[in-house]
Amino acid sequence: MKSFAPVAIAIVVLASLQVLTSGSQYFVYLSLLVGVNVVLAVSLNVINGMTGQFSIGHAGFMAVGAFSSALMSQTLNEYRLGFLPEAVEHQLFFVISLVVGGVLAGGFGFLVGLPSLRLRGDYLAIVTLGFGEIILVVVRNTPTLGGALGLSGTPQHTSFFMVWFTVFIVVLFARRLLASPHGRNLVAIREDEVAAEAMGVDTTSYKVRSFVVSSFFAGVAGGLFSHFQSIITPGDSFSFVKSMEIVVMIVAGGLGSTTGAVVAAVVLTLLPEAMRALFITIGGDNASLAQSIDQLRKPIFGVLLVVMMLTRPQGLFGTHEIWDLLKRKKGAAS
Amino acid sequence: MAEPRRLGERAPCEPLLDVNGLEVSYGAIKALKGISLSVGKGEAVALIGANGAGKTSTLRAVSGMIKPGSGVITLRGESVGGLKSHEMVPRGLAHAPEGRGVFPNLTVQENLDLGAYLRRDKDGIAADLKKVFGFFPRLEERRLQMAGTLSGGEQQMLAISRALMSRPTLLLLDEPSLGLAPQVTQVIFRILRDINAQGTSVLLVEQNAHLALSLAQWAYVLETGEVAMEGTGQALLASEDIRKAYLGE
Ligand SMILES: Nc1ncnc2c1ncn2[C@@H]1O[C@H](COP(=O)(O)OP(=O)(O)OP(=O)(O)O)[C@@H](O)[C@H]1O
Ligand SMILES: [Mg+2]
Numbered sequence: 001m002k003s004f005a006p007v008a009i010a011i012v013v014l015a016s017l018q019v020l021t022s023g024s025q026y027f028v029y030l031s032l033l034v035g036v037n038v039v040l041a042v043s044l045n046v047i048n049g050m051t052g053q054f055s056i057g058h059a060g061f062m063a064v065g066a067f068s069s070a071l072m073s074q075t076l077n078e079y080r081l082g083f084l085p086e087a088v089e090h091q092l093f094f095v096i097s098l099v100v101g102g103v104l105a106g107g108f109g110f111l112v113g114l115p116s117l118r119l120r121g122d123y124l125a126i127v128t129l130g131f132g133e134i135i136l137v138v139v140r141n142t143p144t145l146g147g148a149l150g151l152s153g154t155p156q157h158t159s160f161f162m163v164w165f166t167v168f169i170v171v172l173f174a175r176r177l178l179a180s181p182h183g184r185n186l187v188a189i190r191e192d193e194v195a196a197e198a199m200g201v202d203t204t205s206y207k208v209r210s211f212v213v214s215s216f217f218a219g220v221a222g223g224l225f226s227h228f229q230s231i232i233t234p235g236d237s238f239s240f241v242k243s244m245e246i247v248v249m250i251v252a253g254g255l256g257s258t259t260g261a262v263v264a265a266v267v268l269t270l271l272p273e274a275m276r277a278l279f280i281t282i283g284g285d286n287a288s289l290a291q292s293i294d295q296l297r298k299p300i301f302g303v304l305l306v307v308m309m310l311t312r313p314q315g316l317f318g319t320h321e322i323w324d325l326l327k328r329k330k331g332a333a334s
Numbered sequence: 335m336a337e338p339r340r341l342g343e344r345a346p347c348e349p350l351l352d353v354n355g356l357e358v359s360y361g362a363i364k365a366l367k368g369i370s371l372s373v374g375k376g377e378a379v380a381l382i383g384a385n386g387a388g389k390t391s392t393l394r395a396v397s398g399m400i401k402p403g404s405g406v407i408t409l410r411g412e413s414v415g416g417l418k419s420h421e422m423v424p425r426g427l428a429h430a431p432e433g434r435g436v437f438p439n440l441t442v443q444e445n446l447d448l449g450a451y452l453r454r455d456k457d458g459i460a461a462d463l464k465k466v467f468g469f470f471p472r473l474e475e476r477r478l479q480m481a482g483t484l485s486g487g488e489q490q491m492l493a494i495s496r497a498l499m500s501r502p503t504l505l506l507l508d509e510p511s512l513g514l515a516p517q518v519t520q521v522i523f524r525i526l527r528d529i530n531a532q533g534t535s536v537l538l539v540e541q542n543a544h545l546a547l548s549l550a551q552w553a554y555v556l557e558t559g560e561v562a563m564e565g566t567g568q569a570l571l572a573s574e575d576i577r578k579a580y581l582g583e
Binding site: 181184185187188191192194195196197198199200201202203204319 | 397399418419420422423424428429430431435436437438439440444447448449451452496497500
């Protein structure tokens with residue numbers, strides 16, 4: 001009951017925003033990209049930030065969700081229930097596909113989480129990395145998933161509302177988790193695994209659980225992604241590069257901080273786009289100049305990250321949330 | 335295996351923890367070669383021995399942090415060998431591991447909350463919090479400070495307090511005096527004596543044999559994975575061999 005009011009408010013706000021923004025295709029497209037990245041970052045933060053394990057294969061779970069839910073959706077799309085309006089039916093099928101993608105990704109999270117019981121740090125990182133690459137190899141060699149050419153023809157069901165409602169759910173989930181005894185156990189494992197164990201925390205089970213929930217949300221994010229791309233290929237959108245992008249987001253936001261992950265995901269997704277817009281303006285009509293300046297984007301991006309890590313190694317917010325910092329500022333001022 | 339030498343008479347008391355023929359190996363290394371020991375209800379028992387004798391391994395096997403190769407462990411008559419830590423804590427066992435192991439980036443208060451995390455009795459928790467703050471007033475002054483910024487002695491106080499917050503019947507302590515100034519060690523041992531006097535059984539591993547033997551009613555001397563000698567704290571303190579080997583006299 002306690003969670004009903006915020007959910008209702010979120011639904012109303014997001015629905016109105018959806019109507020208001022529907023005029024600008026570019027804005028909507030950007031907001032979908034940003035939202036998917038926020039879901040990925042907040043969910044990865046459960047493993048890397050809260051539990052202190054190190055996964056660099058998050059894009060692999062996203063791929064599981066993306067391909068399985070796309071396939072599910074395409075299959076369901078051939079059926080009609082009949083008693084519901086078509087639009088409602090589509091959304092129902094969409095939600096089912098998202099959940100299927102999430103659950104399957106969660107299942108893989110369970111399998112990948114198991115080695116985390118025995119492996120630490122770098123070794124676990126290598127397992128997650130390997131998993132991400134194996135998934136792509138499997139997709140490339142599976143004709144039903146489109147093989148190397150990719151999967152197209154997925155119904156374009158993803159809307160502003162669906163993406164940002166998922167963002168709302170995952171953020172709410174992360175917040176509640178951290179405040180709960182379960183969240184405290186995860187933090188205890190991050191802080192000192194031996195002491196956590198001595199305290200009676202079932203460290204093995206909690207490490208696996210954090211992998212499962214995190215992968216579930218990554219799978220849902222993948223499902224959202226595949227339903228607004230005309231084609232998904234087993235390439236860059238799900239590769240190691242994508243995984244690192246998400247790791248960078250949560251490190252920049254401050255490992256362990258949910259709001260930090262949100263802010264960093266938004267900024268780091270929009271920054272390259274903003275730079276592109278800026279450089280096109282600078283280049284003006286001279287297309288080749290605009291293009292050559294555009295190539296500076298990646299190095300500039302890299303330099304910004306290096307500067308940030310040198311000046312603020314704990315990330316934007318450290319392990320704190322945005323309101324902790326605001327509160328402290330206020331306290332210092334008064 | 336030779337029977338360990340026995341010095342002095344053990345005061346009879348109700349059995350709480352019984353360890354029989356405990357063996358622990360790390361790969362090819364056999365760290366414990368069949369250890370037998372017991373702790374009675376309300377008793378304080380010390381485990382002394384040189385570096386690498388297997389003291390920490392014994393505690394870790396008892397609290398379920400490592401799986402014993404063989405041997406029987408019973409707690410209040412129930413066989414608990416092979417159970418994991420999270421199954422031992424609800425059975426009334428608390429382990430303050432070697433090297434303190436406080437959660438450095440959590441506050442003192444949060445550390446203590448974690449100690450009580452399996453308990454649901456709010457009033458009991460509040461009472462125990464008051465009790466440990468009574469033992470260690472310094473912790474109360476610093477309850478919002480990050481545990482990692484406490485001094486070594488304060489961290490040890492916190493580690494003991496956190497273990498007490500689960501309201502254990504048996505408290506396992508691994509070298510509470512590690513790296514502490516003699517005065518701080520004195521304070522901690524005085525409080526351990528109080529804790530024991532109030533009914534908590536204690537199994538104490540300690541390098542400082544003098545302190546350990548003066549606190550404990552019964553003690554075991556470990557040598558390379560075996561119990562070499564056992565006896566009352568007083569008798570061992572008086573023993574020539576012990577004085578030479580462990581008290582540096
Ligand atoms: N994780 C491990 N892997 C391999 N060997 C280990 C491990 N832990 C302990 N040992 C070995 O087991 C033996 C007993 O170690 P243990 O830590 O129980 O000794 P201890 O009596 O607590 O010593 P100290 O007084 O130095 O703390 C040692 O020889 C040690 O090297
Ligand atoms: Mg030791």
